[in-house]
Amino acid sequence: MATVPLISDDDISAEARAVFDDIRAVRGTDFINNFWRALAHDPDLLRATWERLKVVMAPGALDPLTKEMIYIAVSAANACEYCAHSHTAAARAKGLTPEMYGELLSVIGMASQTNTLVNALQVPVDEVFKA
Template identity: 45%
Template sequence: MPIFKPIEENDAKGKVKEIYDEIKKVRKITEIPNFWKSLANNPETLERTWTSLQQVMKKGALDPVVKELIYVAVSVTNGCEYCVKSHSLAAKKKGATNDMINEMIAVVGMANETNRLVEGYQVEIDEAYK
């Protein structure tokens, strides 16, 4: 028996209901994903995460597609299946092509390899990088 169950839309009240409505409106979706339904167990976390994500993922110097690809790159590195699946899809919806995702995965693989080559050889930081 899991400790927390997702808070279904019918059971949402007060601030949780408000945020559910905003998520559906902003994201143009009709159903709240399990991520938000789970966070709703702690309304403060739900609100803070929703507000923070909107700020961080909005168009800025970087395109939203690039931000989603970076998001997936981190999730792949951490091995978070839910996050990889949901944000790969989000990347596609925002315009990422399969080629872009393929190349992102290749970069993530190489970075994870070379990060360990650096640790394995205990590479000293070049003067130029200090």
């Protein structure tokens, strides 16, 4: 249960509905996941989050599947249960295979380990790494 009731299609404000309409159009599905239904209490935050997400996750120099894997990595580091589920589902819909998922997890695990070792040891940055 969220800290706010999830907004159903019957209870939504006109401004939030307009954002839901765009989410549906861009994604080609009628389904609106709970994250947007929680944000719909604040149409400005809902719109700003969606408008930016739409741009950020679109194909560009990086493909959408790579972007979803990066999203999963950050979400795991931030212990976000919802985000791990929703972005793993999104990655699968974009072609994540079991082999890719296994390697993604392996990199996430390796990075977490060496990040914390470095933060314990306080290793100074090599001069050669400075841009």
